[in-house]
Amino acid sequence: EDKVVQSPLSLVVHEGDTVTLNCSYEVTNFRSLLWYKQEKKAPTFLFMLTSSGIEKKSGRLSSILDKKELFSILNITATQTGDSAVYLCAGVRQGGSEKLVFGKGTKLTVNP
Amino acid sequence: GAGVSQTPSNKVTEKGKYVELRCDPISGHTALYWYRQSLGQGPEFLIYFQGTGAADDSGLPNDRFFAVRPEGSVSTLKIQRTERGDSAVYLCASSPPGRAGELFFGEGSRLTVL
Numbered sequence: 001e002d003k004v005v006q007s008p009l010s011l012v013v014h015e016g017d018t019v020t021l022n023c024s025y026e027v028t029n030f031r032s033l034l035w036y037k038q039e040k041k042a043p044t045f046l047f048m049l050t051s052s053g054i055e056k057k058s059g060r061l062s063s064i065l066d067k068k069e070l071f072s073i074l075n076i077t078a079t080q081t082g083d084s085a086v087y088l089c090a091g092v093r094q095g096g097s098e099k100l101v102f103g104k105g106t107k108l109t110v111n112p
Numbered sequence: 113g114a115g116v117s118q119t120p121s122n123k124v125t126e127k128g129k130y131v132e133l134r135c136d137p138i139s140g141h142t143a144l145y146w147y148r149q150s151l152g153q154g155p156e157f158l159i160y161f162q163g164t165g166a167a168d169d170s171g172l173p174n175d176r177f178f179a180v181r182p183e184g185s186v187s188t189l190k191i192q193r194t195e196r197g198d199s200a201v202y203l204c205a206s207s208p209p210g211r212a213g214e215l216f217f218g219e220g221s222r223l224t225v226l
Contacts, residue, residue, distance in 0.1 A: 004154075031213075032213050034213050034214075036215075041201070041203075041219045041220045042116075042203070042217040042218060042219050042220065043155070043203075043215075043217050044217070045214050045215065045216070048213050048214060088154050088155070090154075090213075092212070092213050097160055097167060097168035097170070098143060098145075098160055098162075098167070098168075098207070098212045098213065099145070099157045099160050099168055099170075099171065100145075100155075100157065100213065100215065101157065102147075102154030102155045102156070102157075103154050104152065104153055104154045105153075105154050
C-alpha cells in the first residue's frame, strides 16, 4: 500500500524565520510528488515535482525532490503570518489511476 | 462560478439515514475526485472519474458508498445507512486535461452523523 509520511506534524515559528517541511514516500511506480496548502477548507496546489534534483520555486516557497532517497522538502523563507496553514504532501503513481495519496500534513503556525 | 462548487456545505443527519453530496466541477475539467478528510488527517481518496466512468473506486470504504457522474460534469456521492464513523469533510476536486495531479478542490461538505 502506498504511503506518504510528513514531518514534523506541527511547527510554530516567528515571522521572518525560515522553515523546512519534510515528506517521505513509498509509492509503487512513482510518477510525481505534489505539495498543497490548506488554510481553511480547500487545499490549493503549490508544486508538482517529477524529476529529481530540480528545484521548483514560487516567491518565498521552494521545493525539491530526491527520488533516490524517496523524499521531498518544502522550504519557506522569511515566513509571514499568512503562511500559517496545513501543508500537505501527496504522491501519485504512473499510469492507470490518477489518485493522490496524501500525508497527514504539517500544521505551520507563524506568530507575529 | 469559477471554482469547484459543493453542496451542501454542512449536513447533519441521524444514524441510518441516506445522504447525497453534490459536486459541480470547473467547466472543462474531465477528471473529478472525491476525498474524505477527518480532523488531523490528510485527505483520503475515495473515487476518481475520468469523464462519466469511475476510473478508480478503490477508496470507497464499503458498499454503502456510491458515486455517479452521469453526464461527465456534476457528480453525486451517495451514502446509505449512515454511521457515526462517516462523519468527516467530503472534498471534491477536479483537474484539467493534461494536468493530472493538479487538483482544484471545493470547500467541502461537512457531514455529521448523530
